[in-house]
Amino acid sequence: MLYSGYMKKKVYSGIRATNRLHIGNYLGAVKGMLTVQEDYDCIFSVVDLHAITTPYDTKILQTNVREIIIDYLAAGLDPKKCLLEIQSQIPEHTELAYLLSTIYPVSRLEDLPTYKDKKAQYPKYVNMGLLFYPVLMAADIMLYKGELVPVGIDQEPHIEVTREIVRKFNSMFGETFPQPHRFNTEGEYVPSLTGNGKMSKSVEGSYITLTDDLETIRKRLANAPTDSGKVGGQIERDKEGVGALFTLLYLFTNKQDGSLDHIYEKYENEYRDKTIRYSQMKEELANLIFNELQPLQEKRKYFEEHPQEVDEIIAESREKCLIRARETIQEVKTKMGLIYR
Ligand code: TRP
Numbered sequence: 139m140l141y142s143g144y145m146k147k148k149v150y151s152g153i154r155a156t157n158r159l160h161i162g163n164y165l166g167a168v169k170g171m172l173t174v175q176e177d178y179d180c181i182f183s184v185v186d187l188h189a190i191t192t193p194y195d196t197k198i199l200q201t202n203v204r205e206i207i208i209d210y211l212a213a214g215l216d217p218k219k220c221l222l223e224i225q226s227q228i229p230e231h232t233e234l235a236y237l238l239s240t241i242y243p244v245s246r247l248e249d250l251p252t253y254k255d256k257k258a259q260y261p262k263y264v265n266m267g268l269l270f271y272p273v274l275m276a277a278d279i280m281l282y283k284g285e286l287v288p289v290g291i292d293q294e295p296h297i298e299v300t301r302e303i304v305r306k307f308n309s310m311f312g313e314t315f316p317q318p319h320r321f322n323t324e325g326e327y328v329p330s331l332t333g334n335g336k337m338s339k340s341v342e343g344s345y346i347t348l349t350d351d352l353e354t355i356r357k358r359l360a361n362a363p364t365d366s367g368k369v370g371g372q373i374e375r376d377k378e379g380v381g382a383l384f385t386l387l388y389l390f391t392n393k394q395d396g397s398l399d400h401i402y403e404k405y406e407n408e409y410r411d412k413t414i415r416y417s418q419m420k421e422e423l424a425n426l427i428f429n430e431l432q433p434l435q436e437k438r439k440y441f442e443e444h445p446q447e448v449d450e451i452i453a454e455s456r457e458k459c460l461i462r463a464r465e466t467i468q469e470v471k472t473k474m475g476l477i478y479r
Contacts, residue, residue, distance in 0.1 A: 149174050149321070150284035152183035152225065152275075155202045156194065159209045160345035161427065162328035162337030165389055168213045170288030170323035171220075180220035181282050181459060182210060187225050187232065187274060191267040192260060207452060209348055212438035221455040225278065228456070230463035235270065235277035237470055241306050242273060242299075250295055276300040280307075280315050281463050288321040292336070311473040328389065329382035333363040349435060352428040359383075359424050364416040373409045383419065384409075390426040401426070 151171060153163060171182055184206045186199060203224055210222055225231055247253060247269050256271075257264050267274075275296050279287060280303070287297055297320045304315040328337045330344035337345045346358050363379045375385045387405060391398035401422065408414040441448055471477045 146177065146179040147286060148282055148284050148316075149178045149180040149286045149288065150183070150279045150282050150318075151180075151288045152185035152188070152223075152278060153206055155184045155186045155189040155199060155206055156192070157202060157339040158205055158347050158349065159213075160337060160339060160347050161431075162345060164213065164348060165328050166290040166323060166326050167288060168210070168215075170321055171210075172214050173323075174286065174288055174321060175215060175220045178286065181223055181284075182215055182220055183223040183225050183278065184210075185225045185275075185278065188271060191265065191271055192256065193263055204448075208438055208441050208448065211441050211448070211451070212348070212434045214434075214437070217451045217455065221458055222451060223455055223459050224452065228281075228459050228463050230281055230460075230467045231274065231277055233467055234281050234470065235274040237474060238277055238280070238303050238307070239270065239273045241310060242303055244269070246299070246302070247272060250299070252292075252295060272296045272299040273303070276303045279318050280304065281466050282459075283315060283466065284318050285316045286321045287318050288323060291320075291326045294320055311470075314469065314473060327385075329385050331358055331362045331382065333379040333382045346427060348431055349438065350428075350431070352424060355427050355431075356421070356424045359420045362420070367409075367414045367416060368412045370410060370412045373406055380416075383416070383423070387419065387423050387426075390423065390430060398426070 151167060153159070153167060159168070171180065174180055184203050186203050189199065189202070207222055207224070211217075215222065250272060253269060253271070256268055272295075276299055278284075279300050287293075287300075289297070297318060301317045304317050308314055329335070330337050330341060331346070332341065332344050335341070335344070339345065343358070343361060346355055350358070362383055364383065365380050373381070373384050375381050375388060384405070387402055391402040393399075405414060405419050468477070472479050
């Protein structure tokens with residue numbers, strides 16, 4: 139089958155190339171990507187230019203980029219249905235980002251919670267790229283005229299910035315870009331195994347990676363906090379501590395066909411009745427997670443053993459992305475008066 143997405147709704151999403159993917163990325167972003175690739179014209183990117191705004195190791199950046207492409211393929215993103223992009227291989231991203239930066243106020247960028255968080259996290263590494271981050275992200279989406287963006291809820295402020303830039307551009311230079319919206323997925327908030335906050339690559343002990351075997355998953359879950367089991371009442375999934383465990387169980391049992399509902403209900407009832415045994419719950423949860431990851435791990439092995447196939451997929455996608463990116467840049471530069479018309 140030929141790639142034939144031009145008339146469909148356009149989707150763009152990216153994952154920072156900072157580390158291997160964990161189940162938080164899988165539930166929060168990749169699963170959404172799997173759903174939309176069936177019906178829409180999709181580009182999924184590894185955003186390496188965003189990754190270098192925070193401290194990183196030049197020696198492993200390329201490995202990380204490659205690993206995420208393989209994770210994408212292993213998870214079921216299908217190069218016949220979507221394009222897989224490595225952001226820095228399409229220089230038009232930075233070109234468009236610069237052009238857009240001239241129509242957006244610095245003060246708005248300085249006020250963004252994501253920028254403030256990063257500033258607090260790396261006080262000695264507050265570079266221009268960090269401030270520019272949302273403009274580059276807007277350029278990513280706008281370069282391909284993206285309309286839907288499957289990302290976690292924490293990215294909403296950046297999508298809002300993108301919409302503001304779209305409106306500003308359209309009003310200054312004529313209708314050019316659609317206003318993008320975030321595409322919601324069920325697992326948009328995946329809790330940390332530490333029991334507080336969100337699962338994150340940068341917090342040790344908070345995550346399960348897509349390549350963990352059953353034993354590793356068991357070990358990681360063993361450290362997740364529980365309580366005496368004698369609290370009783372209705373479990374609150376958004377509570378810190380044991381709530382995280384229930385949220386994970388919920389995310390891995392909540393299937394569309396309802397086939398695993400009884401497992402979640404069983405533990406919910408035991409919690410209420412003060413008969414819950416957390417070791418048993420963790421064992422069952424470890425099995426559920428591993429069952430979901432196992433097919434991905436087998437597919438990953440295939441791509442690891444066929445590196446040339448991966449190279450070809452990347453090269454073909456790149457060519458198609460370049461054509462579309464150049465079209466947008468031509469249009470933008472013409473509208474902005476940078477090319478004679
Ligand atoms: N900022 C996003 C994140 O941290 C990554 C990203 C960069 C992105 N550019 C994008 C996501 C464009 C969606 C669309 O998750």
